[in-house]
Every structure is written in C-alpha cells, then in structure tokens.
Amino acid sequence: MPDAAPSRIHLPDAPADQQALLDAGGVACWSEDVTIDTYEPGGPDPYPAFLDRRVYQGSSGRVYPLPMIESISHEKQPRAWRAIHLENAYVRLMLLPELGGRIHIGYDKVAGYDFFYRNNVIKPALVGLAGPWISGGVEFNWPQHHRPATFLPVDSRIEREDDGSAIVWHSDLDPLQRMRGVHGVRLRPGSSLIELDVRLHNCTDVPQTFLWWANVAARSHEQYQSFFPDDVRFVADHARRAITAFPHADRAYYGVDYPTLAAERPGADRIDVYSNIPVPTSYMITDTEDGFFGGYDHAADAGFVHWADPAISPGKKQWTWGDGPIGRAWDDQLTDTDGPYVELMAGVYTDNQPDFAWLMPGETKTFSQHWFPVHAIGPARQATTDAAVSVTTKGGRSRIGVLTTRAHGAARVEVRVDGGDTRITDVAIGPDSPAVVEVTGTAVEVTVVADDAILVRWVRRDAEPAEPWVATAPEAPERIEGTDELLLTAAHLVQYRHPTRSPLPYLREALRRDPDDARARTMLGAWHLARAEYAAAREHLEAAVARETRRNLNPRDGEAHYLLGLALERLGERDAADRRFARAAWNAVWAAPASLARARLALADGRPSDALRLADAADAIPEARRLRVLALRRLGRDDEATARLEDLVAADPLDPITVLLADAPAPSDPRAALDAGAEFARAGALEEALAATERTATGESGFGNLEPVRLILRAAWAEAAGHPDLAATERAAADRLDLGGAFPAGLDQHDALVAGVAAGSSAAAGMLGAWLLDAGRDDDALAALDRARALGADDPVVLRNLALATVRTGGSPDDAASLYETALARRADPRLVLERDLLAQLTGTDAATRLALLERHPAALDARDDLAVAHVGLLLDVGRLDDAWRILTTRVFRPFEGGEGVVLAAYDRAACLLARRDCAEGRPDAAIALLHAGIDAPANLGEGRHPAVPQAERFVALGDAHRLAGDDVAARAAWERACAATPLAVAPRPADEATFWIGVAHTRLGSHDAAADVWTELDARAAQIESAPDEVDYFATSLPELLVFDLDTADRRRAQAARLRELAAVGRTTADERMNA
CATH class of the missing domain: 1.25.40 (Serine Threonine Protein Phosphatase 5, Tetratricopeptide repeat)
Structure with a gap:
C-alpha cells in the first residue's frame, strides 16, 4: 500500500564544471547520489533453490547459484542510490549502476516530458528471476529475460571522447553463466540521440546461449500508442505459439475476443493502444524490413523512437499488464503514484522470447542501439538515427511531421503525392524545432534531405504479406520419423533452455536408431561435461570423434575434438587433451579457443615459450591476452609483462579478471575473484590464484555467501602449490562457517570441492551436495551429503539438502x-x-x-x-x-508473477464458506454483503481478477442468499452471472472444481441440458487425469513453481479424479431431485 506522502525523485543540478560544459553546448556527465524512496527487498534465502520445473519468460527459471529473495518490505524508506547523470541541451538521463546499470530516467528537455517511464520510487515486485524487479526506465536484459542481475550492482566508469561526447560504461559477469556483458550509454554534443554500445563476451570454455532485449518502459493511458513499421501486419505471442493481425487483432488473442469487442465498440481491436488490452499481453512482430519502432503519447504530443540495424535486431515487442483489474493490481505492486506503463522492448540477435542465439567460446559480439525523443509530429512511419517522419492523410490532404536528431538550418522535405507530383518545402529543423508540412493529395513518398544527404525516406507500402507460421510442440521422440528431426528437436530444446521438455529422450532415440551418431554423441558429451561426469563425457565424445573420422580424418567441424579435449583435461590426461585441442584448432571456429586451451596446458606444464606462442594465436580472446602476461612473467620478462598488463587495464578498465591480475581495487561482484583465481590456477599460476582470492569474499548479499567457497578453492590451490599448511588452515576455516547462501557453481569449483572432500572437509562435502543437486545428480548428492554428516556437519542447509536428496532418490x-x-x-x-x-x-x-x-x-x-x-x-x-x-x-x-490466483482462490473459498454459515444461521443479508464485497479483489490480496477465471461458486452462493432473503429476481441474476460467458474469457479451461458450480448455476436456472454437459465434462476430465499425468503446456510462459517436491503423484491424481467424479454425481443427483420436484 502506498504511503500518504507522494514520492518524487529530485534530480540534482549539474556541478559548476559540468554546467559550464552544458552552457557551451556540450555534454555534462557526473556521478552524484540521488535519494529515492525505496521498498527494500527481504534478505536472500540461505537455502539453495533447485527449481528444475520453473517456467520463466518461456524458458528455464532455474536460478542457482543465485539466492532467491521472496519478500519485499511494505514500508518505504529514503535511500541514497549511486546515480550517474548524463545530460546535453536536449536530453537528460539518470543511470543506476547499483540496479544492473539501467537507465532510470529519460527526460526530453525540449518537450518537458519523460519519454521513458519515470518511477519515483524503487518498489520491487516479485517478477525477477531471483525475485525483486522494478519497473521504469530501460532495463538491459541478458543473457536471458529478465536480466538475472537486474537487482545487483555492476561496475561503471565515465569516459570522455575526443568529440566532446560522454559515455557511461557498465560491466559485470552474468551471475548464472559467468559471461561478460558491457554496455555503454553515450550522449554527443548537439544531438538528441542516445547511443548504446554493447559488448557480449563468452569467457567460458563452452558454447553458450543468450538473448539481448533492451526493455523500455513508457507511461501509458488511453491516448498512448505503440508504433511499428508499416510492413508489420502480424504479431506473435511468446515462442510464436499464437499470432494475430496488427494493429487490428482479427482473432481471439490471450483469450480476448477482439473482433467481438470491436463490433460493440469500433476500434476496440486496436492492440497498439494500451487501453484496448484488458489482460496481461505480449506481442512481438513477426517480420519487418525496417529498424525502428517506438511509442507516442498523444496527450503530451511526445514520445520516443528506437532504431537498430534490422540485420541483427529483428526483435520488437510490446508488453502490458493490461488495462484491467490485473494490471491495476500490478501497478500498485510496482509504483505508488506513477500509474501504468507499457514495455517497448528491442531485441538484438533475437526476435521472440524465448529466442536464443549462440556465443562461441571466446567470442565477442558487439552492436549498437539508439533512442531519441520526438514531439509534435505524431507516431513515426519511418525513422533512422538522423530523423523520424510521420505521415497522415485525411480529407484529401496529407500532414507530414519531421524531427531530426541534430539541427539543420537548411533542410528540405520532398513529398511525392499520388499521381506523381512532388512538393518541396524548405525548413529549418532540429531536435527542438520539428517541421510540419501539409500538402494536397495522398502522400506516397517523403524524403528529408540536409547537407546533400538523405536523413530519412518513407515510401508507402501497399503489399499485404502472407500470414506467418505458428510454432507447434514437437512430437514424442518415438513418433518422429527422421533422425535429423530428432537431433534438431534436441538442439532446439537445449538452445531455447526449455523448462519442461528434456533433450535426452530425443538423443537416446537417435542413438537407438544409430548407436554411433556423431551429433547425438557430441550433444550428450556436452551434457555430461556440464554435469562434471567427465568419464561419461569422454565416452560419448570419443565415439563422436570415431564416427567423424571413420572416412575423413579432417572433419569439417572441430567441436567433438574440442569438447573431448576439455573432458580429458578435467580427467588429468593433459597430453591427450593437448592433441585433441590441436586437431580442433584446424577448424576456424574452434581455432582461438583451442589455442587458448593449449596455451593454458603449456603454461601449467612449465612450457612458457609454447604458451606465449599459442596465446598469440588466440590473441583476439581477452583470456589469452591475460595468459600472455602470465607467460611473460614465467619467462622472466617482468617489465614486458607489466607493460602488457597496463595496456590491458587501460584498454578495458572494467574487465574484472584483468583488474584482479593487476591487483587493482576489486570489482563489485565478489564471485569475480573466484573466477580470476580459477582462470589463473588452470594455467598453473597458483600464486596469482591465491593472491587474487586473498581478500575475504564480501559484497552485496544478493550475490550469496561466497566465503566458504573461496576457502575451499584456496585450499585446493594451496595444496597444488605445495602449501599443505595453508590448505589445512583454509579447509578448517571453511568447516567452521555457516553454509547458508554458499552455492558453488562451475566445474572449477566442483573439482575443488571433490578435492576438499578427499581431504576430509565437511564444508566441501556439504557444498558438493548442493552442486550435485543442482546438476540433477541426486544419487551422488546423497552420498556427498551423507559424507558431510559423517564428517560432523550439522548445518541446517546440509540437513535440508540431505532431506531433499533422500526424497529425490526414492528414500x-x-x-x-x-x-x-x-x-x-x-x-x-x-x-x-x-x-x-x-x-x-x-x-x-x-x-x-x-x-x-x-x-x-x-x-x-x-x-x-x-x-x-x-x-x-x-x-x-x-x-x-x-x-x-x-x-x-x-x-x-x-504474489510472484505468474503465480496469481492462489491467494484469490483461498479468499473466495473462505468467503463462500462464511456466507453459507451466515445463511444457515438465518443471516442472508450478511452473506449478501460479504459476497458482494469480494466481487472485486480486495487490494490487500495484491492481485486482480482475470476475466477468464469464473467466480461461479461466489455467484451461486450469492443467488442462494438472495433467494433465502426472498429476492428471486436478484437470485436469478446472480445465477446467470455464474454461468455467463464474455468476450474476455474465450480461451478453453480444463474442467475443475470451479466448473461444478457452473453446472449448479445451470441447475438453479432450470437449464438441465447445459448442466448435464457440465457433469459430462467433469467425468471426461476425471478420465483424462486417470489416464496420464497432465503435461505442462509446451509453450507455457510463466509458471513460478518454487516447490522442491513434485506433488503431482499418482495418489494425488487419483484423489483429484475421484473428487471430480463425485462432484459430477452430486450435480446429477441434485438436478434429478429438482426435476422430480
């Protein structure tokens, strides 16, 4: 509930030196804390969350090794947040490095308008992957949606460029996959264009999947319109499970019958207007040739445009909570007084959610995105980074609005109208001076020219594209004819991180048909390698290599060789690993990561000259450049190593591993030191590994408790470096610590834990159990946790994890x-x-x-x-x-997003029970008042009612109370409402206990045939439940399953089916009694 005092963010004035830059037409950029009223999240859960079945944004909602945060304060308190301010003559931005490096405020100084949604409170709701998430501004989501680190700090720095531009860089290592993301927000002098430069780097050993969505929020109301390119005629739901026409929805979408609504109210089918969408709804365009889209506030006569290269940025999406009870409930969860918003998301290397691309080991992808505010022109019909143009035709006249991102004193607007005539208008134009031109006739082409260059050109498009394809769920493995389709399906499930469908049955079916299939063997090898099952990985990968080289000694793709090298390295077979890496390096895709792997082995084996040569071959990879420094040190070329390291730090001052190698101030993520130590240790630089991890692992609590992990890693490295006393000291210190929040991850930490268990560490055994539970190796986890207890562990985390392992293994x-x-x-x-x-x-x-x-x-x-x-x-x-x-x-x-309905169901059940008690005790008026009061969900429940979810029991009880009170007309009206259908509830629902009350309502109304259909439906649903467990919808978007036990047991299903049959029988008996009466 919002406090009485409204909150407002007060932006500070620029410091004198920055104000001088602004006065001279330049860019101001400075760091200064801003006090924002904040609803603080609760503390991280000390117990690891093994959420194997959780569906989040259409893909896996696994969160380990991040701790979950599952509560938010109900009281706001002022908090000073570190803020970076970026401003020029046209635009002011405020960025928050402590919240993932997001843009929190985007303000158009010319129009006096927040073109990005300004949330005046930090009020997280339970929407994020690990819990807290805030609305407003621009969130940079990667490597999955939403950004796993959305509520964690990132490292940042301000950089000045030669042309007077200022760019604010943000950098972090993703907490789940440990890939590095860097994004820089730039403003230039004299330009309203906001530039985003992005670098995404896979610093791991193996291919990784990722997506990138820049998630812009814009304040919305009945006059806010989203606009997309003219050739966008269709939009798709998550995973393309459904489509509809755009902007006029021509079919039911998200359970809403838009054509029926439009027949009642013209224009109600326009889903580009927020107020026409009554329920939470996503849509993503299916195709366009253009790179722009945006939003426009017709009430303020202002908005924004986004542009990115359409060759790599096909993703253009709108999301809304909906203009209805659900949306208003979520507005209350996320803000005090700033109201609803829409999200206008721009995807790069992705066009849907989920839609993941690949980053190969060592690969870096770079790209840019751009935004700029517009005003006084209307929704854009075409845009570039130089200008936006709007075109409307009415009554035989065309209105053209143009706004540019830089000032042009002498520009011209050329308008070609239907019939061939071209009208030319000379204009002075700029970010603060839009041009509006009106001509007679229907415009078919508009060109804006300045300085002999075309700034933007719009051409009318009349072609109607064919309806796009819709995704389908894959068949069961045994029903798929071709092996190729089996393997493509398995690859898809891996690439899209499918939350409920495993690739393993498809791979095993492929091997049943062809035991030596190289592709299946390679995928299985990768799967076992990720689970630290090195021997099994080796077996599959050797089989893959054997098949690939049966006729051709030089296969086209080196992946199997490369992965086999990784498995052999982990097994300690270093010479064999080197040979496999060397063969993998014959292939260009694998040359750099394989050369890096060989360099690492060479340095660890005491061959620094070889390591230096091999690192040079992989010099495009930052890890190889650091390894070169280590090799130079081993060769005694310390001055050269120091100079090289200084160059690396100067070129990328936010690279956390390089910073730690240089012994500079530690990054904000305490896990980065563990990553650095592991990188150095694998290359045999054990002293550097120990130095990088010498400091206690402290930081933002959302990163978890890393101190026990640090100590076990250091013990393993100290033992290998010949410091057994230090190793024993570190293990003993770990054994004394609370393991709450200590969630190890990655193969390096696994291997150190195994070594720790061998040395008798109870902490290592306990944490290894958590690692193995997350990997799905439940039997091994049980053994590790039993070992932890035998070594004296009585930590609640170990005991709880042992309980989980016991149940998971059938104990x-x-x-x-x-x-x-x-x-x-x-x-x-x-x-x-x-x-x-x-x-x-x-x-x-x-x-x-x-x-x-x-x-x-x-x-x-x-x-x-x-x-x-x-x-x-x-x-x-x-x-x-x-x-x-x-x-x-x-x-x-x-509630957690996607988990709405649970509290409401309990509330409705309680209300109906209380109302029936009131009626039984002769108080129908009290029952009527109680039931009426809950038709709209009370605000304290935190959620609104979805129109597709019937309140049949409530209205049956209300009708019964009215009848008892002697008002038959009101009774009948209530019963009719219990079984009424609406255009907002057209999606089919499986029959459940609530369906029974629809049948009861029909019975009360004398509609016995309709009631009989309900009883039949209940019986059919019971039979369906008895025949097989329900499968989770293949295309499910959000199922916040936070349970650690699978409660969908055979006994539970039998009881559920029996209950539905019982209800059907009760319904038939009641109906027969009423008919006989």
Whole structure:
C-alpha cells in the first residue's frame, strides 16, 4: 500500500564544471547520489533453490547459484542510490549502476516530458528471476529475460571522447553463466540521440546461449500508442505459439475476443493502444524490413523512437499488464503514484522470447542501439538515427511531421503525392524545432534531405504479406520419423533452455536408431561435461570423434575434438587433451579457443615459450591476452609483462579478471575473484590464484555467501602449490562457517570441492551436495551429503539438502521428515517450515496434523505468503473460518508473477464458506454483503481478477442468499452471472472444481441440458487425469513453481479424479431431485 506522502525523485543540478560544459553546448556527465524512496527487498534465502520445473519468460527459471529473495518490505524508506547523470541541451538521463546499470530516467528537455517511464520510487515486485524487479526506465536484459542481475550492482566508469561526447560504461559477469556483458550509454554534443554500445563476451570454455532485449518502459493511458513499421501486419505471442493481425487483432488473442469487442465498440481491436488490452499481453512482430519502432503519447504530443540495424535486431515487442483489474493490481505492486506503463522492448540477435542465439567460446559480439525523443509530429512511419517522419492523410490532404536528431538550418522535405507530383518545402529543423508540412493529395513518398544527404525516406507500402507460421510442440521422440528431426528437436530444446521438455529422450532415440551418431554423441558429451561426469563425457565424445573420422580424418567441424579435449583435461590426461585441442584448432571456429586451451596446458606444464606462442594465436580472446602476461612473467620478462598488463587495464578498465591480475581495487561482484583465481590456477599460476582470492569474499548479499567457497578453492590451490599448511588452515576455516547462501557453481569449483572432500572437509562435502543437486545428480548428492554428516556437519542447509536428496532418490519420507525436524531445531527458518509442510502434503498427512506442525512456527507463518496461504487452507479444512478470514483480510500479499490466483482462490473459498454459515444461521443479508464485497479483489490480496477465471461458486452462493432473503429476481441474476460467458474469457479451461458450480448455476436456472454437459465434462476430465499425468503446456510462459517436491503423484491424481467424479454425481443427483420436484 502506498504511503500518504507522494514520492518524487529530485534530480540534482549539474556541478559548476559540468554546467559550464552544458552552457557551451556540450555534454555534462557526473556521478552524484540521488535519494529515492525505496521498498527494500527481504534478505536472500540461505537455502539453495533447485527449481528444475520453473517456467520463466518461456524458458528455464532455474536460478542457482543465485539466492532467491521472496519478500519485499511494505514500508518505504529514503535511500541514497549511486546515480550517474548524463545530460546535453536536449536530453537528460539518470543511470543506476547499483540496479544492473539501467537507465532510470529519460527526460526530453525540449518537450518537458519523460519519454521513458519515470518511477519515483524503487518498489520491487516479485517478477525477477531471483525475485525483486522494478519497473521504469530501460532495463538491459541478458543473457536471458529478465536480466538475472537486474537487482545487483555492476561496475561503471565515465569516459570522455575526443568529440566532446560522454559515455557511461557498465560491466559485470552474468551471475548464472559467468559471461561478460558491457554496455555503454553515450550522449554527443548537439544531438538528441542516445547511443548504446554493447559488448557480449563468452569467457567460458563452452558454447553458450543468450538473448539481448533492451526493455523500455513508457507511461501509458488511453491516448498512448505503440508504433511499428508499416510492413508489420502480424504479431506473435511468446515462442510464436499464437499470432494475430496488427494493429487490428482479427482473432481471439490471450483469450480476448477482439473482433467481438470491436463490433460493440469500433476500434476496440486496436492492440497498439494500451487501453484496448484488458489482460496481461505480449506481442512481438513477426517480420519487418525496417529498424525502428517506438511509442507516442498523444496527450503530451511526445514520445520516443528506437532504431537498430534490422540485420541483427529483428526483435520488437510490446508488453502490458493490461488495462484491467490485473494490471491495476500490478501497478500498485510496482509504483505508488506513477500509474501504468507499457514495455517497448528491442531485441538484438533475437526476435521472440524465448529466442536464443549462440556465443562461441571466446567470442565477442558487439552492436549498437539508439533512442531519441520526438514531439509534435505524431507516431513515426519511418525513422533512422538522423530523423523520424510521420505521415497522415485525411480529407484529401496529407500532414507530414519531421524531427531530426541534430539541427539543420537548411533542410528540405520532398513529398511525392499520388499521381506523381512532388512538393518541396524548405525548413529549418532540429531536435527542438520539428517541421510540419501539409500538402494536397495522398502522400506516397517523403524524403528529408540536409547537407546533400538523405536523413530519412518513407515510401508507402501497399503489399499485404502472407500470414506467418505458428510454432507447434514437437512430437514424442518415438513418433518422429527422421533422425535429423530428432537431433534438431534436441538442439532446439537445449538452445531455447526449455523448462519442461528434456533433450535426452530425443538423443537416446537417435542413438537407438544409430548407436554411433556423431551429433547425438557430441550433444550428450556436452551434457555430461556440464554435469562434471567427465568419464561419461569422454565416452560419448570419443565415439563422436570415431564416427567423424571413420572416412575423413579432417572433419569439417572441430567441436567433438574440442569438447573431448576439455573432458580429458578435467580427467588429468593433459597430453591427450593437448592433441585433441590441436586437431580442433584446424577448424576456424574452434581455432582461438583451442589455442587458448593449449596455451593454458603449456603454461601449467612449465612450457612458457609454447604458451606465449599459442596465446598469440588466440590473441583476439581477452583470456589469452591475460595468459600472455602470465607467460611473460614465467619467462622472466617482468617489465614486458607489466607493460602488457597496463595496456590491458587501460584498454578495458572494467574487465574484472584483468583488474584482479593487476591487483587493482576489486570489482563489485565478489564471485569475480573466484573466477580470476580459477582462470589463473588452470594455467598453473597458483600464486596469482591465491593472491587474487586473498581478500575475504564480501559484497552485496544478493550475490550469496561466497566465503566458504573461496576457502575451499584456496585450499585446493594451496595444496597444488605445495602449501599443505595453508590448505589445512583454509579447509578448517571453511568447516567452521555457516553454509547458508554458499552455492558453488562451475566445474572449477566442483573439482575443488571433490578435492576438499578427499581431504576430509565437511564444508566441501556439504557444498558438493548442493552442486550435485543442482546438476540433477541426486544419487551422488546423497552420498556427498551423507559424507558431510559423517564428517560432523550439522548445518541446517546440509540437513535440508540431505532431506531433499533422500526424497529425490526414492528414500524414506520419514527419514526426510526427521532431517527437517533436526534442521528446524537448529534454526526455524521459514523455508524449512514450508518444505516440511510440503513433505507432509506429499505423504498424505491429514489437515489437523499439518496445521499443528505449522502453528509451532508463528514467525515463519508471518514471514512467507505461501506459508500464510497454506495456513489459511488448513484453517478452512478444519473449520476455523474466522481465523482464516482474519488472515485474508489483514495481511498484505505480494504474489510472484505468474503465480496469481492462489491467494484469490483461498479468499473466495473462505468467503463462500462464511456466507453459507451466515445463511444457515438465518443471516442472508450478511452473506449478501460479504459476497458482494469480494466481487472485486480486495487490494490487500495484491492481485486482480482475470476475466477468464469464473467466480461461479461466489455467484451461486450469492443467488442462494438472495433467494433465502426472498429476492428471486436478484437470485436469478446472480445465477446467470455464474454461468455467463464474455468476450474476455474465450480461451478453453480444463474442467475443475470451479466448473461444478457452473453446472449448479445451470441447475438453479432450470437449464438441465447445459448442466448435464457440465457433469459430462467433469467425468471426461476425471478420465483424462486417470489416464496420464497432465503435461505442462509446451509453450507455457510463466509458471513460478518454487516447490522442491513434485506433488503431482499418482495418489494425488487419483484423489483429484475421484473428487471430480463425485462432484459430477452430486450435480446429477441434485438436478434429478429438482426435476422430480
């Protein structure tokens, strides 16, 4: 709930030296904290989240090794945020390095308009991959959507360029894949153009998938319009699972029947206008030849344009929470008073979500994106980085609006009209002086020329493109005819990080048909390598190489050789690894990473001259340039090494690994030091590895607790460097630490943990168990965690992880429950209470017993919404209605995106039970008041009602209360509403317990045939549940499954099916009784 006092961000004046630059027509750029009212996120969960089934933005929602944050403060407090201010004569920007390097404010100084949505509070909601996410400004999303580090700090610096431009660089290592992303925001003197320069680098050993979406928010209302190129005639949903025409939706989309709405209200099918979209909705264009799009506020007569090279930037998307109850609820979650917004996202190397591209080992992709504000011209019909042009024709006259990003004292606007005549108008034009030209006739081409150059040209397009393709879910492996299709399907599932469909069945089916298929063997080798199953990886990759070289000793692609080299290196077979890398280097794609791998082996084996030669062959890769410094040191060429290192730091001062090699101030991400140490150690530079990790691993809590991981890594490197006393000291220190938040990741950390377990470290064994659980190696995790306990570990994290491993491997639920009880005795953390209750659900524990277990921990019930909802459900089960109602009406809930409906369902159930009690006790008026009050969801529940979700039970109960009160007309109206369909609820829904009440409503109304159809539908759904478990929708976009146990058991499905059959039988009996009466 927003506080009474409205919040407002007050931008500071430029310092005197920067103001002087502005006065001279230049660019001001400075760092100065800004105080923003902030709703702080809760603390990170100390327990690792193994979210194997979570669907997030259409792809995998796995979050490990990031800790989850699952609560947000309900009170705002002023907080000083580090801000970087970038300003010229036309534009002012404010950037927040502590929140992922986002642009938080984009202000058009000419129009006096925030062209990017200005959120005057930092008010995160549970939308992000790891929890907190804020709306507003521009979020730079990579390598998946939303940016995993969206609520984490990045390193930043201000750079001045020779032409007077200023660019603010931001850099970090992605917390999940450890690839490096760099983005720079630039303003130039005399230009309204905002330039974004991006470098994305894969500093890992293996190919990685990524996407890039710049996510712009714009304040929206009934006069805000999104605009796309003229040739955009269709748009698609996530994963292209559905399409519709654009801008007039010509079919149901997101369950909304737009053609029917347009028949009732002309223009209601225009989905380029925010206020026409009643429910949360995404759409992405399917194709265009152009590079621009944007948004325009007709009330303010201002907006913005985005432009990027369409050859690499096909992605153009709008998202909205919708102008309806759901949208308004999310507005309240995300801001106090700044209202709704739309997101206008620009994708590079991607055209959909999910749609991932590849980054090869050592590869760097560079690109640029551009935005500029516009005003007084209307939505653009064409745009470049130089200008935007709008064209409208009405009543035989055409209006042309033009705005440029630089001032042009002598420009001309050439308008060719239908019939061939060209009208030329001379104009003075610039960012602060738009030109509007009106001509007689229908414009078919507009050209804007200045300084003998074409700034922008618009040509009318009359062609109607064919309807684009729609994606389909792949068939089961055994039903796919060709091996090629099997392998393409497996590759797609890997590349798109599919959250619920594994590639393994497709690969295994391919091998069943051809046991030596090289592509399947290579993919399986990569899969086992990522899980640190080095011997299995070797087996598959050797088979792949054998097939590839059966007739041709020089295969076209060196991937299998390269991956085999990695597996052999991990197995300690260094000479064999070197030979495989050498052969991989014959192929250009693999030459640089393979040469780097060989250089690393050479340096570690005491051959610095060879290492230097090989590093030179891979000099395009930053890791190779650093290895060159290490090789020069080993050769005794220290001055040359120092000079080379200084050059590297000067060329890229934000590279965290280079900075650590130079012993400069540490980057903001404490995990970077561990990455640096691992890079140096693999090259045999063990002293440099120990030096890089000498400082205690501290930093923003959202990065996790890295100190135990640091100590175990250092122990492994110290042992290898011949410092056994230091190794023992570091392991002993790790064993004394709390393992909460200590989530190791990556193969280097795995190998160090294995060494630590061999040396008798309980901390290493406990953390290895977490690593293995995340990798899906549950049996190995169980063994590691048992070993941790045998070594004396009694940390609650170890006990909880052991309980998970016990259940996942088919062990005794009673043993798991005992482990949870032991952990709870150590520390009654809310997550432990939640998971203990989930385990009780899994084992069929009765409601009274579960309730008693929960109510032993009242503080935990207060701390988590999901526990509060479980508590409410159990209270209702045992008849404590008033206690449940008190929680539902006093607690403020914050749902995860995609998890809406759970709290509302509990609220509706409680309301109907209370209303029936009122009726039974002769108080129908009280029941009527109660049921009416909840038709619109109360604000404290944190969510709005979706029009596709019926409130049938509520309206049946309301009708019954009216009938009891003697008002048959009102009763009938309520029953009719219980079973009424609307154009906003056309998507089919599987029959469930709520469907029963639709049948009851039909029965109350005397519509017995319609009621009979409902009972049949319930029986059919029961049979479907009995025949097979439900598959998660292949195209699901957001399923925030935060549970660690799979509750979809056979017993649970049987009970669900029996309940539906029981309801169908009750419905038929009731209907027969009414007909007989």
